[in-house]
Amino acid sequence: MTIATPAQRWPVRAGPYLGPILALVIWELGARALSDAFVLAAPSAILIYLSDNAALMARALGVTLGNAAAGFVIGNLAAIALATLAVVWPRSDAMVRGLALLVFCLPLVATGPILRVVFGPGPWPQIVLAALAVYYTTLIPLLVGLRALPTGWLDLVRSYGRGRMAALIHVRAMAALPYLVAGLQIAAPAAFLGAMVGEFTGAERGMGVLTIRAMRGMNVEMTWALASVATAVAVLGYLAIGWIARLFMADEPPVILAAPAEGGRKGSRAFLTVLAVAAAMIAIWWGGLRLLNLSPFFAKGPWDVFEALFLAPDAAATRSTLANAMRETGVFLLPGYVAGLAAGAVLAMLVVLFPAISGTAMPVAIALRSVPIITTAPLVVLILGRGALGTVVLVAIMVFFPTFVACLHGLRQAPGRVMDVMRSYAASPWQVLLRVRIPAMLPAFFAAARMNVPASVLAVTVVEWLATGNGIGSVMALSASLSDYDMLWSSVALVCVLSAMGYACVGLLERRVLAAYAPEQLA
Amino acid sequence: MTAKPVINRRHLLVTGAGAMGAGILGLSPRHAFAQSQVSLQLSWLHSTQFAGSYIALDRGWWAEGGLEVSLLQGGPNAPVEPPVVSGTALVGISAADYTAAAVAEGAPFKIIGVAMQNNPFAITSLTENPVNVPSDLEGKRIGMALANTPVLQALCTLNDVDFDAIEIVPTQYSPQPLVAGEVDCLLSWETDLPVALTIQGVDNTTMLLADHGYAVHSQTYIVTEDSLANRRDDIVALMAGEVRGWDAYREDTDAATDLTLAMFPDAGLDLETQRLQAARQVPLMFSDLTDANGFGWWTDETVAANIETLALLDRTVTPDLWDRSILEEVHGS
Numbered sequence: 001m002t003i004a005t006p007a008q009r010w011p012v013r014a015g016p017y018l019g020p021i022l023a024l025v026i027w028e029l030g031a032r033a034l035s036d037a038f039v040l041a042a043p044s045a046i047l048i049y050l051s052d053n054a055a056l057m058a059r060a061l062g063v064t065l066g067n068a069a070a071g072f073v074i075g076n077l078a079a080i081a082l083a084t085l086a087v088v089w090p091r092s093d094a095m096v097r098g099l100a101l102l103v104f105c106l107p108l109v110a111t112g113p114i115l116r117v118v119f120g121p122g123p124w125p126q127i128v129l130a131a132l133a134v135y136y137t138t139l140i141p142l143l144v145g146l147r148a149l150p151t152g153w154l155d156l157v158r159s160y161g162r163g164r165m166a167a168l169i170h171v172r173a174m175a176a177l178p179y180l181v182a183g184l185q186i187a188a189p190a191a192f193l194g195a196m197v198g199e200f201t202g203a204e205r206g207m208g209v210l211t212i213r214a215m216r217g218m219n220v221e222m223t224w225a226l227a228s229v230a231t232a233v234a235v236l237g238y239l240a241i242g243w244i245a246r247l248f249m250a251d252e253p254p255v256i257l258a259a260p261a262e263g264g265r266k267g268s269r270a271f272l273t274v275l276a277v278a279a280a281m282i283a284i285w286w287g288g289l290r291l292l293n294l295s296p297f298f299a300k301g302p303w304d305v306f307e308a309l310f311l312a313p314d315a316a317a318t319r320s321t322l323a324n325a326m327r328e329t330g331v332f333l334l335p336g337y338v339a340g341l342a343a344g345a346v347l348a349m350l351v352v353l354f355p356a357i358s359g360t361a362m363p364v365a366i367a368l369r370s371v372p373i374i375t376t377a378p379l380v381v382l383i384l385g386r387g388a389l390g391t392v393v394l395v396a397i398m399v400f401f402p403t404f405v406a407c408l409h410g411l412r413q414a415p416g417r418v419m420d421v422m423r424s425y426a427a428s429p430w431q432v433l434l435r436v437r438i439p440a441m442l443p444a445f446f447a448a449a450r451m452n453v454p455a456s457v458l459a460v461t462v463v464e465w466l467a468t469g470n471g472i473g474s475v476m477a478l479s480a481s482l483s484d485y486d487m488l489w490s491s492v493a494l495v496c497v498l499s500a501m502g503y504a505c506v507g508l509l510e511r512r513v514l515a516a517y518a519p520e521q522l523a
Numbered sequence: 524m525t526a527k528p529v530i531n532r533r534h535l536l537v538t539g540a541g542a543m544g545a546g547i548l549g550l551s552p553r554h555a556f557a558q559s560q561v562s563l564q565l566s567w568l569h570s571t572q573f574a575g576s577y578i579a580l581d582r583g584w585w586a587e588g589g590l591e592v593s594l595l596q597g598g599p600n601a602p603v604e605p606p607v608v609s610g611t612a613l614v615g616i617s618a619a620d621y622t623a624a625a626v627a628e629g630a631p632f633k634i635i636g637v638a639m640q641n642n643p644f645a646i647t648s649l650t651e652n653p654v655n656v657p658s659d660l661e662g663k664r665i666g667m668a669l670a671n672t673p674v675l676q677a678l679c680t681l682n683d684v685d686f687d688a689i690e691i692v693p694t695q696y697s698p699q700p701l702v703a704g705e706v707d708c709l710l711s712w713e714t715d716l717p718v719a720l721t722i723q724g725v726d727n728t729t730m731l732l733a734d735h736g737y738a739v740h741s742q743t744y745i746v747t748e749d750s751l752a753n754r755r756d757d758i759v760a761l762m763a764g765e766v767r768g769w770d771a772y773r774e775d776t777d778a779a780t781d782l783t784l785a786m787f788p789d790a791g792l793d794l795e796t797q798r799l800q801a802a803r804q805v806p807l808m809f810s811d812l813t814d815a816n817g818f819g820w821w822t823d824e825t826v827a828a829n830i831e832t833l834a835l836l837d838r839t840v841t842p843d844l845w846d847r848s849i850l851e852e853v854h855g856s
Contacts, residue, residue: 037703038723059789112600117609121595202601204569205789212568212599213791218698218719222791297630298605466599469669469693478670483604483625 019360041224049221050229056210061229064206067123068195071130072187078131079138079183087146087172088164097143098277099284101503104136105454105496107461109476110488112201114299118292126198126206133194137402138183140451141409144443145179146172147521148413181245182409182444186402188237189369192230197462231367238366274504281496300489308486318487321475322494329460329471332391337456339392340399341449345441347400348407352437353429369401391463398459403448410444411437443518446510453502457495558591561757564612566742567597569787571801572714573616574779575638577786579768588760599696603745604630613750614761619740619829623838631748633846636762636819638742638769641733641807644674645713649701650726654708657682657735666694666706674732675710677835681736713807714800722796733807738828739836740821742808751846763853766818773809776801817854821845 024043031042041049050057082100086093108129115125149171157167199208207226214222282302289299296304308318347365351358384390414437422432464473472491479487514521565573576594579585585592595612597603604625607615614635617625622632646665648654654663657678667675672691679686694700694709698716701709702725709716713729720727744765746758772779780797813820826842833840 038699039703056789056791060791063789109600113602113605116601117605117611120611121593197600200598200600202596202598204596209568209598209789210791215697216715216719217793217796218702218716218723219793295605295608297608297625297628467695469695474669474693480600480602481621481670483602483621483628483630485628 019357020363023360023364038218038220041220045221046225046228049225053222053225057225057229060205060207060210060226061233063123064126064192064195064199064208065233067126067198067206068130068191070123071127071132071195072134072191074127075131075134075191076138076184076187079135079142080180082135083139083142083146083176084168086143088168093143094273095277095280096139098273098500099280100136100139101454101500102277102281102496104132105457105499106132107458107473107476107492107495108197108200109461109465109473109480110492112198113480114294115198116201117294117298121202121204123203125201126195126203126208129198129201130191130194133190134187136454137186137190137451138180140447141179141183141186141406141444142176144447144521145176147175148179148443148518149175149520151520177245177249178409178413179444179447181241181249182406184241184245185238186405188241189234189366189401192234192237196230227371231371234369235363235366298483298485300485302493304486305490305493308490312486318490321487322472322491325470325472325475325491326494326498329464329473332388332395332463332471333456333460335388336392336395336460337399337452340396340456341403341445341452343396344400344403344405344448345407345445348404348411348441349433349438351408352411353433365401365404368397391460391468394463394467395456395459399452399456402452402455403445406444406448407441410441413444414440439517442513443521446506446514449506450503450510453506454499457499461495558586559589559757559760560591560593561613561754561761562593562595562606562611563761564595564603564606564615565597566603566616566618569594569596569783569790570792571776571780571783571797572742572804574776574783574801575765575769575772577768577782578771578779579764581782581786582768582771584767585760585764588763590757590760590764592761592764604632607632607745607747610747610750613746613754613757615745617743617745619743619840619844620833620836620838622743622745623833623836623840623844626840626844627838632745632844633748633751634740634743634844635746635751635758635846635849636744636765637740637821638744638765638819639740639804639807640810640812640821640825641731642737642739642741643712643714643804643807644671644710644732644737645717645729646708646710646732647698647701647713647717647720647727647729648708650728652707653728654730655728656730657684660708661685661688663707664690664692664705665708665710666692666700667710668695669693671710673836674737677832678732678735678737680835681832714803718796718800718803721799722793736832738825738832740825740829744819751849755849758849759852762819762849766853769808769818772801773805776805817850819850820854821847 027040028042028044031040031045034040035042082096086096111132112125112129115128119125119128146168153171153175154167157171160166196206196208196211199206200212203209207230211223211226213219214226286301286303289301292299300308307315309315312318347361351361380390380393384393411433414432418436419432422436427435460471461473461476464471465477468474472495476488476491479485479491563576565576567573573594576592580592580594595606597616603612603615603617604621606612608630616638617632618639619634622634626632646654646660648663654660660679661684665675669691675689675691676686678684679689692700692706694706696711698709698711698719700706701720702723711717713731717727717729744762750758777798780794780801783797783801784792784794809818812822812825823842826845830840830842
């Protein structure tokens with residue numbers, strides 16, 4: 001496809017290796033320069049640690065990887081089942097999206113201890129947290145992909161007298177494959193991270209347990225050895241999924257021609273949907289607590305939260321605590337979210353324009369996402385200070401990777417025939433990017449923007465909990481340790497409601513843009 | 524280091540022989556009685572912090588009392604109170620301030636034993652810029668988890684130190700900012716961050732809060748009122764094992780450390796760190812009071828001091844939060 005001139009050949013061949021080698025050298029030198037600060041271990045020191053403790057690391061990796069893999073499979077199967085339900089039975093679509101969003105918003109600080117009480121000792125809390133970490137980022141691209149097809153194809157299925165199931169199997173499933181791959185690739189590091197954080201709930205062994213130990217013991221080599229292994233595993237998972245996917249996806253993406261959408265939903269119907277989702281969520285919340293027979297001491301129901309927020313004598317104080325915390329969090333969250341989205345989209349475009357940089361960009365991008373945030377936080381804080389900037393950057397890092405992967409897949413969804421036309425007119429790469437690739441990317445970009453709303457909230461609360469100690473993440477951790485479960489559940493409810501509102505805002509913007517560029521998504 | 528997850532009895536014979544009465548070792552009493560299954564919820568990851576319990580488990584002292592005990596590990600996202608309230612764990616390891624908070628929220632807890640007579644909170648500073656007495660804190664930057672702000676406030680009130688003259692930096696749970704010069708001192712447990720610093724070769728000075736009026740029982744054993752009424756025999760048997768285990772721990776902390784590492788080869792424990800932690804824990808757990816009355820003991824006076832300090836932490840409690848009847852049965856007094 002690409003015809004390299006002799007002058008281009010060298011960078012094309014060496015390019016993929018040059019970046020990583022340079023990065024390693026900078027890392028080694030940087031670590032040596034910072035050796036007194038106890039934040040960064042050199043690659044050489046990490047290798048020595050790994051070879052000295054190979055057996056310990058291998059056992060921990062085996063445990064965490066097993067839990068992550070189980071969570072990965074369960075979470076992604078759940079996502080595929082939910083997406084199928086939403087497409088085969090379109091009436092359930094809004095309910096599926098709404099409930100999936102709200103469940104994804106539940107903070108780890110709150111769900112971890114409850115899962116531990118429900119499941120007792122053993123791997124299930126870790127597996128469930130890994131599954132919870134992945135299902136949503138697969139569901140959203142998949143819902144986009146199941147609609148990313150020319151309406152003519154569906155008409156064809158219908159003209160043969162076949163129904164929705166046939167359309168799903170023969171047409172939609174194939175169209176969704178690239179989007180599913182994007183979802184699975186995003187899920188690989190997320191599952192591993194979910195399993196590690198799940199170990200914070202009192203697991204006996206695994207990489208997460210060792211990470212806590214290493215951080216508290218100021219054992220920098222061990223910390224970074226763990227982070228390096230976690231990263232390597234995530235990168236391998238990402239690449240393996242991509243490799244398997246390429247075996248199945250040979251065809252060039254089709255041109256998607258669809259009639260412009262008719263003006264979106266009526267306001268009253270959207271309002272009813274929101275009410276229905278809220279009612280369903282409250283019913284599940286209340287019913288779930290009943291079903292699991294959890295103690296009212298720590299399992300607070302919808303009524304307890306309402307009482308704590310509006311009726312209790314200290315309700316005003318509770319509300320103002322929450323409001324202040326949310327304000328602190330918002331200052332970090334919004335800039336981090338926007339910066340992460342922008343960085344992800346721009347890097348994806350750069351990779352498409354200059355394929356040579358992908359050898360460096362991809363591993364760095366995956367590494368940034370999969371290095372446990374608790375390991376990178378001290379380094380980021382050291383470099384950027386303990387102020388807002390450090391937290392903003394950490395949030396941006398968490399948002400960046402799903403956006404980058406989704407946009408990269410989106411950019412590659414540029415229809416083959418349109419690309420041929422552009423090529424035959426000798427259009428420059430910039431023109432191709434601007435007129436074909438970016439419009440093709442928009443559905444994926446907005447899917448990323450939506451799924452990153454709760455993801456960024458999760459990121460900011462984890463950073464606040466483990467590193468900076470302010471905002472809503474700190475309020476949640478503090479109220480859990482002081483048994484103030486009314487406050488904890490109120491925070492959780494508030495975070496869920498605000499995330500859903502943020503999601504709805506992005507959705508509104510998306511409908512406007514996609515009505516022009518990808519109307520098939522709105523059908 | 525042995526990598527076997529199962530404890531080798533011969534290994535323990537060698538490492539722990541000096542520490543214990545030899546009579547018990549030959550026997551394998553674990554299945555001699557009808558076993559009642561109970562769980563003990565620990566407050567943190569497995570380490571020598573709980574080595575007394577490991578000794579009791581390993582030597583079969585609980586099995587002798589008819590108990591099959593599971594030790595449930597804690598962690599950063601594993602509060603102790605929910606499993607105890609919900610009955611997953613019969614007994615939990617908490618601290619008087621956390622227990623007081625939970626009781627205020629309606630949890631029916633009683634404290635039935637006090638493992639740490641002296642509160643383990645300490646202020647750690649670099650030896651070249653030390654904090655030796657509370658008044659040294661004025662004008663200093665202190666790194667700590669924001670959750671512990673009330674602890675610092677209480678210390679200041681107890682010692683007439685100007686709280687506003689201290690700058691709090693939310694470093695949460697890492698000792699690294701002290702080494703990096705970001706803060707002048709850290710608030711943490713004496714057996715935690717300062718041990719890590721010492722092992723890493725950083726000269727440090729610690730000031731124990733308990734030496735400056737901060738009286739809060741720590742590593743306390745908590746049970747629900749319901750368990751106390753209905754599962755009394757199990758609780759007595761569990762605490763009897765704990766008392767024997769911790770007395771054996773005190774005899775030889777190095778042997779206790781070896782046992783900890785042998786029992787939890789996957790925990791990533793460092794021998795030197797654990798030995799130092801085990802040794803530093805002894806003066807926190809044992810005092811003239813326990814020498815006279817036995818492990819876990821308290822008196823009306825120590826409870827009164829606790830209530831006073833807890834009031835500074837905005838916790839109002841009454842002496843009936845503590846219930847000594849189990850210990851009295853164990854120690855036969």
